[in-house]
Amino acid sequence: xxxxxxxxxxxxxxxxxxxxxxxxxxxxxxxxxxxxxxxxxxxxxxxxxxxxxxxxxxxxxxxxxxxxxxxxxxxxxxxxxxxxxxxxxxxxxxxxxxxxxxxxxxxxxxxxxxxxxxxxxxxxxxxxxxxxxxxxxxxxxxxxxxxxxxxxxxxxxxxxxxxxxxxxxxxxxxxxxxxxxxxxxxxxxxxxxxxxxxxxxxxxxxxxxxxxxxxxxxxxxxxxxxxxxxxxxxxxxxxxxxxxxxxxxxxxxxxxxxxxxxxxxxxxxxxxxxxxxxxxxxxxxxxxxxxxxxx
Numbered sequence: 001x002x003x004x005x006x007x008x009x010x011x012x013x014x015x016x017x018x019x020x021x022x023x024x025x026x027x028x029x030x031x032x033x034x035x036x037x038x039x040x041x042x043x044x045x046x047x048x049x050x051x052x053x054x055x056x057x058x059x060x061x062x063x064x065x066x067x068x069x070x071x072x073x074x075x076x077x078x079x080x081x082x083x084x085x086x087x088x089x090x091x092x093x094x095x096x097x098x099x100x101x102x103x104x105x106x107x108x109x110x111x112x113x114x115x116x117x118x119x120x121x122x123x124x125x126x127x128x129x130x131x132x133x134x135x136x137x138x139x140x141x142x143x144x145x146x147x148x149x150x151x152x153x154x155x156x157x158x159x160x161x162x163x164x165x166x167x168x169x170x171x172x173x174x175x176x177x178x179x180x181x182x183x184x185x186x187x188x189x190x191x192x193x194x195x196x197x198x199x200x201x202x203x204x205x206x207x208x209x210x211x212x213x214x215x216x217x218x219x220x221x222x223x224x225x226x227x228x229x230x231x232x233x234x235x236x237x238x239x240x241x242x243x244x245x246x247x248x249x250x251x252x253x254x255x256x257x258x259x260x261x262x263x264x265x266x267x268x269x270x271x272x273x274x275x276x277x278x279x280x281x282x283x284x285x286x287x288x289x290x291x292x293x294x295x
Contacts, residue, residue, distance in 0.1 A: 037105065037108065037280060038276065038277060039108060039280065041104070041107030043069065044069055044110040045066045045106045045109075046067060046069045047064060048065045048066065048067040048071075048115070048151060048152075049064070049065040049151060050065075052064070060120065061119065061120035061121050062097070062120055063117050063119035063143075064098075064117070065115060065117050065151055066103075066106035066109075066115065066117070066118070067110065068110040068113055068115075076152075077148065077153055077154035078113060078114055078115045078153060079154050079158070079159070079291040080115045080116075080117060081109045081114055081115070081116045081159050081161055082117045082119065082137075082140060082141065082144070082158060082160045082161065083102050083105055083117065083118045083163075084119060084121065084137055084160060084161065084162045084163065085097070085118075085119075085120070085163060085166065086164025086165040086166050086191075087124050087133065087164065087191075088165065089123055090123040093121065093122070093123055094120060096121075101268055102118040105161075108280070109287075112284065115151070117140070117144060119136070120136075121133050121136035121137060126197065126199050127169070127201040127205055128202065128205070130169050130194075130205050130209050131205075133166065133169060134169050134170060134173045137160070137170050137174075141158065141181070141182065142179075144158065145180070145181060155180075155181045156180075156181045156183070157183050157290075157291050159182070159183060159184035159185070159186060159287045159290050159291070160174060160182055161186040161188070161283070162185075162187045162188075163187070163188050163190070164188075164189055164191060164266070166190075167187040167190025167191060167211075168191055168192040168193060168194060168209060168211050168240065171190070171211050172208065172210060172211050172214040174222075175211075175221055175222060178222035178223075182223055183224075183293070183295065184223050184225075184287060184289075184291075185225045186226040187226070187227045188230075188279075188283065189229065189230040189237065189263075190211075190229075190240075191236065192211040192212060192240035192241060192244050193206075193210045193211065193212050193244070194209060196235075196236035196239045197236065211240070211244050212243035212244040212246070212247040215244065215248060221255070223290065223295065224254040224255070224256070224286075224295030225253075225254065225256070226286045227241065227244065227255070227256065227257050227258065228259075228260060228279060229241040229257075229258070229259045230260055230263035230264055230267055231259050231262060232263060232265075233264070241259075258282065263279065
């Protein structure tokens with residue numbers, strides 16, 4: 001092995017560790033911030049069911065189901081927003097459904113009369129265990145359909161809202177292998193192209209779970225797709241968004257591409273309300289259109 005190769009591998013490894021360290025710090029910030037979204041929700045939400053297991057054989061991962069505070073158990077079935085936290089180490093993701101950021105989103109959705117489900121999922125292990133993370137999302141959707149009557153859910157009106165590192169794999173999976181009842185797919189500051197990850201990702205995983213790799217092979221989408229890119233995001237995330245935009249050029253597909261020019265990754269926590277509120281509300285409006293079939 002040449003000296004140059006050793007140097008390049010060492011630099012690549014250091015960059016990969018730096019990205020992982022940044023991700024861990026960022027997720028810690030989200031976890032530690034109490035209800036950060038700067039929109040008054042006035043306590044519209046209550047926990048209808050907590051720690052609902054995704055798999056009957058194991059209590060973890062699990063999900064929490066939030067409903068409007070005044071919704072009786074026998075209420076008319078409500079549309080559902082499933083929130084999928086970003087990626088990271090297993091120890092950090094284990095309690096993601098309890099982060100204040102997602103409680104804030106539950107409040108906002110409840111204010112519109114929707115149910116919000118926040119799930120935990122397994123880590124992708126720097127995308128080497130991506131199928132496990134994606135299968136957790138599929139299991140969550142299956143459990144919600146199975147328990148729809150009990151929880152007062154409308155299983156035919158489900159929007160899956162992804163964030164950060166989970167976005168590319170989950171969206172690629174759900175548009176190429178659709179799940180019944182999913183009427184809208186969303187991403188906020190999503191990492192969409194696994195080829196941009198600084199550590200090596202298996203080629204078959206890159207091709208199967210990267211949004212810009214999957215889109216060219218599809219003639220149609222199963223439901224509308226909404227992608228919000230933070231304009232001040234890191235280069236790997238930006239490159240993935242640009243590759244996705246190029247894959248969509250000249251195609252008549254129900255995709256909304258939006259760029260928040262002044263936004264950071266995790267803008268709900270890190271940016272001023274004047275910047276973050278319009279984007280959060282625009283995302284909620286998209287979900288509302290999906291629920292009425294006009295996403």
